[in-house]
Structures are given as structure tokens and as C-alpha cells.
Amino acid sequence: MAQFHNLKVTDIHRTIRDAVVLTLEPDDRTAFDFIQGQYLTFRREFDGEELRRSYSICSGRAEDKLQVGIKRVEGGAFSTWANEELKVGETLEAMAPMGGFHTPLDPGAEKQYLGFAGGSGITPVLSIIKTTLEVEPKSTFTLVYANKGVATIMFREELEDLKNQYLGRLSVIHVLEQDAQEIDLFTGMVTEEKCAQLFRTWVDVESIDTAFICGPEPMMLGIAKALRDHGLDDAQIKFELFASAQPGRLPKKAVSQEAGKTANQAEVAITLDGSTQTISAAKDITVLDAARANQMDAPYACKAGVCSTCRCRVIEGEVEMVANHALEDYEVEKGYVLSCQSYPVTDRVVVDYDQ
């Protein structure tokens, strides 16, 4: 189960107008012995509701410090708070580093790496670049870094410094959506076509051992397609989908108008794959079994309250969950239940598998 640790904020560095790099000192240093490219999941309460957000580590393994980059997202509670209110000396809570956006390093290896980053997608890629160039002295790294304009390039100076530090082993191609550059090719979006053009002259794609891509969805698709078209197989392409897709705050659970608990039958409204079916079910039958008995293909696997495949959210009414070995307290507070373990308590219950 998820375990959270305390981390003290020892430094806050603003890299661009709306992004900060936090330096963190964990209470438990061994738990935060990260691998390059991993991320931390933070939790914090906003207006009484717990939010969890993942941010990638941007420091290299050899740097002996733990840093994450957080770019402010429009309407994002956590990122706005981190950018505007968080102060040095405060304590954050995070789980130990997670994620598989990395390949094993070998000091004797002589490899050619290619990285693509879009906006704040640079954070894990920066960690990978720093660590790889340090650990594999014979390897080289080419970074294609997409941004709106010069002003939004996170880590611009840091990348310049790395180029000087590892002379000839790191090349950076900035592709800017809005700002014109000397070379036309470097203006616009990093699309499949743009990649194909880059591969013709600027990047020797045939020599690439591994490619890393971190950015928003359309960019990932375009680049992956271009890489495959140029002979890379799936095992050579590492993805990290950027946190833009994280779910937002959920609306509060509706309080049932008639919290009646009298009948033995309950009226259960179940939403699955966009359609809602209202059924009458005995209160000694689980929500999952009631749904399946009515030809709804509700998901489940273990039926023992262990795996959480059958998770759904109670929108209205009350159910009793008799066993729960999978959902955490914060999920339960949001109204999530394991439908294989949940029996209707109120006479009317509304659940949703799509939330």
C-alpha cells in the first residue's frame, strides 16, 4: 500500500515565469534513492479534499540532490500552489520514486540516445541526460526540445552548461512553435513530418540505440510513428506521458434527499460505458452482482476485495463495503467503493463505473 514520507523544501528556484524547481530533503534518504527519469507522487489537501499529483525528478543521480520541476497548469490546484504559495522550509508529503522511464546504464557502453521533450516534459529527460552522460562516458545524447517560445524554455541555461561540461556529447535542438529561428526547420511543432525532416539532416536516426519521449499526447504519437517508420522497434522507444492527463477534482458526492433505509429492495442506478441502467436489487446482493445479473458487463477480477478491478464511485445514497484491501482512505473519502464488496444500504443508490 502507498506509503508517504516527509520531504523538506530546502530551495525553490524559478526557472521561467511559471515554473519552479524544488529541492527536497527527504526524512528517509534511502527511500528516495531514485533512478533517472522517475517521478514523485505528492499529496496535499485542498479545501478538505486530498489531491495527488505526480512530478518528475529533474536532478541527475550523481548530483546527490533531489529536485522536481513543477510548471503551473492553468486551473491546476497543486501546481499553482507550488508556484505561488509554497515556501522554503515547508514540508511536503510524497511516495517513494516510481516509474519505468529509464534504461539500464553501463559505464562501458557506447550508445547513441535521442530524447524528445515538450514543455515541462523536459524534467525526466533532463534527469536522464545528466545521469547518462555522467555514467556512460562514451555515450552521446541528442535532445529535441519543443516549446512555445524562448521565454518558456525550462532549463535553457542548465542545458547550455551541460553542453559545455560534456563537450561534443550533448546536442540540443530547440524547436519553437512561435518564435522564428535562423533555421526554418526549427520553427513550428514537433510533428511526424518535422521528425522526418530532422532525421534527414540533423539526427542520424539509424545509429540511435534508445529514444525517450516525454510530452503531450499528439506529440508522443507523431514522434513514435516517425521513429518506427525509421526502423526503431517498440522496445527501443521509451514513453512518459506527461501529467496533463491527470484527473481533476471531482464534484462532491450528492447527499441523498431521501436517505431512507427501510425496504429490503434497493433501486440501484448504474452507469457503465456512458449509459445508465436503473435496476431493482435485493440489499443482500452486491452492486457488482446486481449489475451483472442485469446483463451489464461490469468489470471485476478477484471478487475478494483485493484487486480493485471492480472499483466504482457512489454518487448518491450509501453502500456498505464489507472488505477493502485495495482502495486507500482518500479514495474511499471521494466515494469510491469496491463493487464486489458493496451492498446497498439506502433505498436508492447511484453508482458510476466511468468516474
Next chain:
Amino acid sequence: MDDMSIQDYLEQGGKLTSPANVPPRYRAELMKLMATFVDSELAGAAGFADTINNGPGIKERIAAAKIVLEKTDNADKVLKLMGEFGVDQARYANHHPWTARLERAADIGATRSAHDMRLAVFNYPLEGWGDAVVMNLLMGHAADVQMQDFKRVSYQPLAEAFRLIAPIEQRHAELAEEGMVRLMAEDQGAALQASIDYWWPRVAASFGSGEGNRYEALRAMGLRHRPNAEIRAAWEERAESVLQGLGLTAPT
């Protein structure tokens, strides 16, 4: 950057990379897929463990023990990923008696038992060494054919786990084939053929039958890439030629 829905992204072959970016229905189908794999590996390993002592020689017993070890390890690789979604791994590994089997003559088609998600074929008991080798050969090739799809699954951490698992499972099928060669040399062809006739339809049923909407939904999520019938046909073709090479035949 322009906005794109996760649905469109997946439909176009996009990969998801952590529990934080999977939508709810995707999460449920992904968990089902992982549970099916974990339960099948655990049940398969548990059933095969009893067979180790039946191995006619030390090489066979080593091979059988290796298969049990590695299938358990493969289950662990995927169970770890389920753990990242909140699953209590220790409890999961023990929530069902994995050695439990039905009667040899039970006919359950493609349905699963009420308590776990193992493929139906893992509910039938093995009868002796030769029978276990046959089951392992047929199911090993079935797993290998299935793995070609699994390696492309849209949840990147799982695709990577399957890329590690695929060559191991492939080796298990090869070990079974080596076992068959020895048994054929010992003139056990008739007994092996009887086992093939028993296991063939049961392994075939494990691919599932017609699916329609469900396949379409899973395909759109990038969790499936070929319909059941197509995967089964690929297995049939492969298994038939392996049996032929051994001097045995696939039931028609």
C-alpha cells in the same frame, strides 16, 4: 500544444505510462487483463509443481522446476504493476488456492471459476508426466502467440513486462517439446496422442469465442490488437506443425 482526448490518443496507438494517467474504464479493463495473466501463471505453476516429482529423469525434473519457478516469477512481475494501482500484493498472491482443480471430465467451456481469473484451461487437472508435458506444449505455444499481442499493449509498463516475459514463456514451450521428443523415443505416442486429444479443445477454448463490441472497445483502448479467432487460428497453425514434426496429430 493542441489538446487531444485520451480516447483519441489511445485509438491512434498512444501509450499510457503510469496509474496517474489511466481513465477509469481503461483502469478496470487493464486490471482484468493483468489479473487474468497473474492468476493463470499462478494456477499453472501451482498445478505443475506437483508434476516435478513425476519427471522420468533429473533433467526433466530440473526443467519442470524451472518452469514452476519462472511462471511464478512472471506472475510476480505483473502483480508488482497491479500493486502500483493499490492492490495488496501479499494478500492477492494468497487469496485463492491456486492448486485447486475441477474434475478431469468437467466441461466448463471458456467460463472461469467464481473465485479467480485464471483461463478456463487451468481448471483441469494434469494426469501424470506425459499429460503435463502435452498441456505445457500446447499452452506454451498458445501463450507465445498471445504474447505477440501483449507486447504491444498500450500500458507501457505492462508492455515492457511482457517483453521480458515472452522469451521465458517461449523457452517453456521449447522445454516441453524436448520432453515430448524423449517420450516419443520411449514409444509413448499413443498416450501422448490421447492427451493431445484431451487438451487441444480446452486450450483452443481459452482464446475465447465471438466477442464483437467488447473486442472493439478493448481494441480502441489499445489493450487488444487481434480478434480471438485470429489469435486462435495462429496458434492452431503453429501447434499443428509442431505436433506433425513430432509424429503426432492435431484433432480435427
